[in-house]
Amino acid sequence: MPVELDNVSYAYGRNKPRIIDRLSYTAPHGFTVLLGPNGAGKSTLLKLAAGVHQPAAGAVRLGRLASTSREYRNRVAWMPQSITAMTGLTAREQVAYTGWLKGMNRADAWTAAAAALERVEMKDRAEVKTKQLSGGQLRRVGVASALVHDARVLLLDEPTAGMDPTQRRVFRDLVLNLATDEVQVLMSTHDVADLAEEADHVTVLTEGAINFTGATRDFLAHAPADTPEGRRAEAAYTIVSAHSALSG
């Protein structure tokens, strides 16, 4: 079941301009990278899909589940750009707290938190207070929190921001392993070069509108034929964005 936005509009306040206006989008299965410039509406789209924001018009669904339902919240996990470091909680406690909030009982949440931290290679930092973690480590705690309750849809907002190249590589491998037939991953990023070529699908968002969505090979086909390997995603993104600006 993919996440589906049906004719959705959203503004941050009654008299504010709409960040997203009558957008319809069905996130494809597998691993989808969401690209776009700052202010394009990527984070807003992910918050709508996570049920953090409710649309001013239209509907967000997962199959027949409305984004306001408890069952929807159980199946969707969201990792925001900014991860809170809770005073007094260790990494494992913070992840377990997220699991408990998602309806798990205490024992299951505690066990699942350890497993989730192991998946993001944070087992050795599990008992460290989150306030003492580095930015990259805290992001991995954020990913572990998204993984703790076995969600079917993972919505990751700029998860690689602030990570060094080694951490990004580790994270890329982690995300590639997460996306399966049963788990859908939708991830926004500025990291076009590192991630877009690895994804199953690419969606480009500009000024609240989708101007490309499709298989990665179709996206990469926009790159000029003489583009070196490893630069094709960036070249394709530049051309898709420029085409959008010209047609807009």
Next chain:
Amino acid sequence: MIWWVKARRLGTVLLPGTVVFALILSVAHDRAIELPGMLSGGGNRVFLLQLVPLVITSTLAHSLAQRLVEAEEVAMRNVRRLDTLLVAACVLAAVLASLVVGGLSGSDEATVAGRNTAFLTGVMLLAGAAHPQAATVAPVGWVFAIVFLGYADFDRPWPWAVTLHTPASIPSLAICSTVFVGGLVAQARARRAP
């Protein structure tokens, strides 16, 4: 629920804050200082116990601000209900403490400290629902307002200065209760999307 208790810092902040409230209540009674009044000709007698509810409102505001917003806003468990129960329990404890201390000592100021705590907690919650950062400031602002502007004449508070009135004042009790319930409703319903 243990992680919610730790996250809200109940053991490290709220419980000690409530104990400090009870301790000040039991020793300060009717101690007062004279401050100049801005709307009255003479001075204002300011009881120390007019300030003591701020211990509860500031620790509660701190506890409620300790939120894992990204998880709590999409949670399946109703954390806001827990927070509302926490506020109600804390204010109930303050009211009981003030009635006991007031009854034993015969101090009117100690008796109304609980009522005033309920009012200022309501102010804190309503302000926090409008703007989270106003939660701590609004009760302090109220206390300063009544200290300098609350008296029409020496020992004769304006009707609006509800926290200066005696325990027998039914209108003050009604207003304080209404503001507190309004604050609880606002707390239970407010969304703070990240």
